[in-house]
Amino acid sequence: MSKVRVLVGTRKGAFVLKSDAKRERWDVSGPHFAGWEIYHLKGSPADPNRLYASQSSGWFGQIIQRSDDGAKTWHQPGTPPGEPTTTPEGMPKGESNKFVYDTSPQTGKPLTTHQWYDGTPHPWEFKRVWHLEPSLTDPDTVYAGVEDAALFRSTDGGRTWHELAGLRGHDSGPSWQPGAGGMCLHTILLDPSNPERIFIAISAAGAFRTDDAGRTWQPINGGLHSLYIPNPTAEVGHCVHRIAMHRSRPGVLFMQKHWDVMRSDDAGKSWHEVSGNLPSDFGFPIDVHAHEPETIYVVPIKSDSEHYPPDGKLRVYRSRTGGNEWEALTKGLPQRDCYVNVLRDAMAVDSLDPCGVYFGTTGGQVYASADSGDSWTPIVRDLPSVVSVEVQTLP
Amino acid sequence: MIRVVLPAHLRTLARVDGEVTLHVEGQVTQRSVLDTLEATYPMLRGTIRDHVTQQRRAFVRFFACEEDLSHELPDAPLPDAVARGVEPLLVVGAMAGG
Numbered sequence: 001m002s003k004v005r006v007l008v009g010t011r012k013g014a015f016v017l018k019s020d021a022k023r024e025r026w027d028v029s030g031p032h033f034a035g036w037e038i039y040h041l042k043g044s045p046a047d048p049n050r051l052y053a054s055q056s057s058g059w060f061g062q063i064i065q066r067s068d069d070g071a072k073t074w075h076q077p078g079t080p081p082g083e084p085t086t087t088p089e090g091m092p093k094g095e096s097n098k099f100v101y102d103t104s105p106q107t108g109k110p111l112t113t114h115q116w117y118d119g120t121p122h123p124w125e126f127k128r129v130w131h132l133e134p135s136l137t138d139p140d141t142v143y144a145g146v147e148d149a150a151l152f153r154s155t156d157g158g159r160t161w162h163e164l165a166g167l168r169g170h171d172s173g174p175s176w177q178p179g180a181g182g183m184c185l186h187t188i189l190l191d192p193s194n195p196e197r198i199f200i201a202i203s204a205a206g207a208f209r210t211d212d213a214g215r216t217w218q219p220i221n222g223g224l225h226s227l228y229i230p231n232p233t234a235e236v237g238h239c240v241h242r243i244a245m246h247r248s249r250p251g252v253l254f255m256q257k258h259w260d261v262m263r264s265d266d267a268g269k270s271w272h273e274v275s276g277n278l279p280s281d282f283g284f285p286i287d288v289h290a291h292e293p294e295t296i297y298v299v300p301i302k303s304d305s306e307h308y309p310p311d312g313k314l315r316v317y318r319s320r321t322g323g324n325e326w327e328a329l330t331k332g333l334p335q336r337d338c339y340v341n342v343l344r345d346a347m348a349v350d351s352l353d354p355c356g357v358y359f360g361t362t363g364g365q366v367y368a369s370a371d372s373g374d375s376w377t378p379i380v381r382d383l384p385s386v387v388s389v390e391v392q393t394l395p
Numbered sequence: 396m397i398r399v400v401l402p403a404h405l406r407t408l409a410r411v412d413g414e415v416t417l418h419v420e421g422q423v424t425q426r427s428v429l430d431t432l433e434a435t436y437p438m439l440r441g442t443i444r445d446h447v448t449q450q451r452r453a454f455v456r457f458f459a460c461e462e463d464l465s466h467e468l469p470d471a472p473l474p475d476a477v478a479r480g481v482e483p484l485l486v487v488g489a490m491a492g493g
Contacts, residue, residue, distance in 0.1 A: 035404060059454040059488040060404060060442035076408075076438045097441045 003394040004350050005070070006358055007051065008366055009038035012384035014053060016071045019379075021352055023370040026379045032074065033065065040131050040345055040388045041065075047139035048392050052158055054129035054144070062128055064096045064144075064158050070394075077158035095160050099126045099144070099152055101168070108165035114148065115177040124148045124168070131345060133188035137195075145185035149176060149202040151214065164214035167200065172219065172236040179203035179239050179258075186344055187243045191250040199253065199268060204239035207255070209268050220268030224257065228304075242344040244286045246293035254296050254323070256286040256344070261298055263323050274323020279310045285347035289372060290355040294322040297349075297357060297373060299342040307362075308339035316359070318373050332376035333367065340365070345388035352393055360386025397428055398483035405443070405486065409436040414483055423478035425457060426469040443486060454489040 006017040013031025032038075033055045041053035049070040055063040066077045078096035101124050102108030113121035127147040135141035140157040150168050152161040167173075176183060184203055191197035198214060201207045206221040224238045231237070239258035246252065255262040255271065259282050262271040275281035280300040289295035296319050302310045309315060314333045317326040340363035350356035357369045364383040367376045396416040401409065409415070417431045426449075433440045440446060443455055449469070451457070456465040460474045460482050476482040 057404065059402075059452065060408075061452060062441065063408065063438075079438045095440075095446075097438075098446045100447055 002352060004352065004356060005043070005048075005392040005394060006348075006366065006368070006379070007041045007043065007071070007388075007390040007392070008360055008383065008386060009040050009053070009345075009388035010360075010364070010384035010386050011037055014038040014041055014055075015380070015383055017366065017379050023350075023352075023356055023368055026368075028380055029071070031384075032071070033063075036063070037128075038387065039128060040390070042132050042134060042390045043070075043392045044134040044139040044142075045136050046134070048394055050134070050139040050157075052132045052134060052142050054132055056128040062097050062099060062126070064129070064161075066096075066158050077154075077156075078160075096158050099129070099146055099161050100163075101126065101150060102163040102165040104165075108163065109169035109173075111168055111173050113174060114183065115175055117178060119177075121174070124150070126150075127182065130184045130186045131188055133190060136190050136192055143188050143190075143198075145188050145200065147182045147184040148178075149183045149185040149205060151185055151188070151198075151200055153214070164210075166210070166215045167208060167217045170208070170217050170219070172205070175236065176202065176205040177237065187240070189243060189245055189250075189253075192247045193250050197250070197267075199243060199245075201240040201243050201255075203241065204237060204258075206236045206238040207240050207243060207268055220264070221271070222269060223264075223271035224262065225260070225273075226258065228258065241284045242286050244288050244296070246288040249293045252293065252322075254286050254288060256283050256298055258282065258304060261286065261323060274319070276319070276324035276326055278317055278326050279315075279328075283342075284344040285342055285359065287347045287349055287357070289357075290349045290351040291353065292320070292355075292372075295320045295372070296323065297347065298326075299347070299359065301341060307341040312337050312339060314338040314340065314361075316357070316369075316373055316376075329369075329373040329376070331374060332369075332378075343387055346386050348389050348391040350391045350393045356391065358389050358391055360389045362386065396480050397423060397431075397477065398480055399428065399432060400483045400485045401439075402486060402488045404488070405439055408438050408442065411436070416480075422470075423473050424470050425464065425467065425473065425484075428473065428484055429469075456487045456489065458485040458487055459483065 002021040008015040013034045015030030018027045036055045044050040051067040053065040065074045116122035131145040133143040144152040151164045187201035189199040208217045229237045251267045253264045261275045263274045316329040340361035347359040360366045362385045399415045
């Protein structure tokens with residue numbers, strides 16, 4: 001019988017929630033990495049026992065953790081447990097926590113600044129890994145989206161990291177500005193039909209696409225309209241909160257922007273709004289049903305300053321038409337006095353039938369629906385503030 | 396032997412309990428102690444000093460013998476009591492929690 005493993009990153013550690021395919025009874029383990037911020041953890045599609053986790057702290061910086069046994073044990077990939085921590089020459093082994101921007105003449109342009117909030121030049125400073133995206137085919141290859149915005153890749157299981165500097169080296173790089181949460185690269189979508197194509201999104205630069213495995217990038221923000229920037233239709237500068245795709249249709253993208261829910265049918269070349277009848281088109285996560293490419297989910301939030309659901313009612317909205325026509329999903333969710341937020345990486349779907357949908361809140365609840373969103377049950381209610389939710393469907 | 400007291404989170408990362416003791420070659424300075432610490436526990440690289448600039452992270456401080464050594468030069472000798480192993484070098488995270 002299939003199983004489900006939900007990976008939850010919180011402000012104070014990681015939690016792993018496990019159930020069988022019924023998704024009724026859950027085993028909760030954690031906190032792993034207690035006391036640390038876990039922005040994201042995710043399993044490899046090629047090897048579900050291989051997991052990567054981003055562990056960080058304002059005090060002690062960035063740590064990358066890896067599990068090779070499905071979250072039972074973890075280690076920093078540069079220093080596997082039981083192995084000598086130094087080379088025979090006495091040098092430290094492994095650089096798994098080291099994220100250094102590439103400014104080499106060969107592969108990195110000597111970019112030194114982006115724009116600060118006030119428009120002044122500001123040096124690029126690595127702060128943390130927001131998102132880890134394992135390769136679809138190789139467990140040892142994993143991408144990391146970081147703040148200040150850049151894309152890194154490891155091809156040795158997280159031991160060492162190298163920047164794909166062509167992104168930051170795009171001509172628009174010096175004009176990128178941070179959003180309120182920092183200038184983070186938070187979304188990485190790998191095209192299952194084309195290994196050379198990757199989509200990423202940055203707050204608040206916008207969405208970009210590479211068609212040559214990361215060497216060169218183009219902004220894909222045509223059709224976005226953002227009233228909060230000087231030129232509402234600028235090529236870059238949009239605060240994209242999240243992008244999602246269905247793996248059977250990688251050319252169709254859905255976007256939750258700072259305001260507006262958008263759709264592209266041409267791999268991001270052009271976008272059109274599909275907010276339709278949503279009570280608010282502000283929000284953070286967006287996701288696609290595992291088996292119905294036109295069924296998408298969002299969680300409307302009242303506004304950019306009031307980060308909680310409209311009317312104190314926590315409602316997931318589902319569109320079965322790829323946008324524009326939305327229905328509120330409320331069964332099992334609090335419908336009064338609810339003022340939590342759902343962050344951009346805190347929603348995921350499993351691939352069982354019927355499709356399971358999961359999301360976590362800043363109030364520490366992780367809700368699960370085993371019927372494509374028709375009804376919801378909290379798996380846990382009192383975790384630390386949830387930053388990310390990922391799901392693995394296991395054989 | 397040089398004694399170093401790490402904050403709890405870094406003890407967890409390094410998989411150690413209590414004080415760390417190090418054999419430091421040559422003059423005992425912040426740099427030589429931290430170089431030895433990181434060579435012995437490479438998982439701590441980047442957590443106390445920046446990987447590249449080697450500057451102390453903003454929310455990390457160094458104390459010993461009831462003195463704040465955070466702003467001493469990296470190559471300045473540490474107090475004799477630290478060099479003799481009588482007193483530990485304290486690596487301290489900034490206070491949090493209000």
